[in-house]
Amino acid sequence: MNHLKVLRIACYGIFLLSLTHTNCGVDEDLADGSCQTLADSIALTEREALFFDLTINEEPRGDVSRLRKWNGQINLFLEGVLSQDQFNEVNDVVTEINSLSSFIEIVLVDNVESSNLRFFFGTREDYIALFGPNVPVIPDGNNGLVNIARDSSFEIKEASIWIDNVNFPDFEFQQHFIREQIARSLGLVNDITSFDDSIFHETINTNISYSELDQEMIALMLGGVLRPGFCPNTILKAIEE
Numbered sequence: 001m002n003h004l005k006v007l008r009i010a011c012y013g014i015f016l017l018s019l020t021h022t023n024c025g026v027d028e029d030l031a032d033g034s035c036q037t038l039a040d041s042i043a044l045t046e047r048e049a050l051f052f053d054l055t056i057n058e059e060p061r062g063d064v065s066r067l068r069k070w071n072g073q074i075n076l077f078l079e080g081v082l083s084q085d086q087f088n089e090v091n092d093v094v095t096e097i098n099s100l101s102s103f104i105e106i107v108l109v110d111n112v113e114s115s116n117l118r119f120f121f122g123t124r125e126d127y128i129a130l131f132g133p134n135v136p137v138i139p140d141g142n143n144g145l146v147n148i149a150r151d152s153s154f155e156i157k158e159a160s161i162w163i164d165n166v167n168f169p170d171f172e173f174q175q176h177f178i179r180e181q182i183a184r185s186l187g188l189v190n191d192i193t194s195f196d197d198s199i200f201h202e203t204i205n206t207n208i209s210y211s212e213l214d215q216e217m218i219a220l221m222l223g224g225v226l227r228p229g230f231c232p233n234t235i236l237k238a239i240e241e
Contacts, residue, residue: 035066035231047216048239054188054200054217056232067230068148068187069221070156074106077115079130080122085171089178090119097182100215101222106182117185119161127162134160143168144177146184154229159185175208183214186221 038044044052056065078090094106109115120127124142128135131147138145145162161181165174180199191202197211198204210218220226225238 036233038232038236042236044236047213048236050192050195050213051217051220051235051239052232053192054190055221056190056235066154067226067228067235068150068154068156068189069226069228069230070104070186071228072104074104074117074186075109075115076106076117076119077109077112078119078121079112080120080126080165082121082165086121086165086174086178089175090182093179093182096210097186097218097222100219102219103224104222116158117161118159119163119182121163121165123164123166124162131160144181146181146189148185148187148189150228156187156228161185172208173205176205179208179210180205183210183218186218188217188221 055067076090076094078087082090091108094108098105106117112118120130124138127145128138134147135145136147143164146159147161148156148159150156163174163177163181168174176199183199188200190200192198192200193202195201195211195213196204197207199207199210199214201207220239226235230238
């Protein structure tokens with residue numbers, strides 16, 4: 001049985017829900033089954049550094065983790081109260097993301113039973129009431145959340161997204177967060193302070209399109225070159241330019 005623990009990542013209301021860490025069936029660098037840190041002598045390209053910043057941690061040579069990644073079709077179910085404009089925006093974002101993918105596809109489904117990614121539009125209180133004990137503590141003023149659940153091989157098995165479109169009704173603001181939250185649910189969970197045109201920037205919430213580098217990051221997470229559980233050195237070998 002998998003046991004859940006919560007790793008909270010706070011950035012404009014974004015959190016990550018993760019499963020417990022085990023090394024069963026995943027990439028191993030060292031004899032004890034752990035990951036080896038990247039050597040200080042390795043000079044990362046801009047693209048490589050950004051990928052590590054978004055997926056592993058703020059400093060890949062420091063607190064080493066593993067790649068959390070989907071490994072099959074993502075079935076997205078929309079729920080709550082959303083307008084036609086919001087539905088169209090989600091559909092446009094999904095279409096764009098799928099155009100970047102060489103392996104994994106996002107499919108909109110019409111029932112929750114067949115979904116593994118749920119996207120709820122509504123208030124914090126309604127989200128908590130719907131998802132119950134699986135929801136981490138949400139600070140006042142937060143307008144969105146991402147919960148990601150992985151298995152022991154670091155494969156993302158399910159996720160949920162919440163956006164407060166009631167207390168934050170501005171559509172351009174929602175456009176940014178719809179785009180950002182869907183991308184984060186792919187495993188691009190960390191904030192960045194560089195690249196002002198990125199959807200993942202820590203403080204800029206006016207971007208309503210993916211930058212070229214954003215698109216590259218999404219393509220890597222939906223492609224077949226990287227596998228769940230990869231250590232930093234294995235990731236680097238796979239994505240080296």
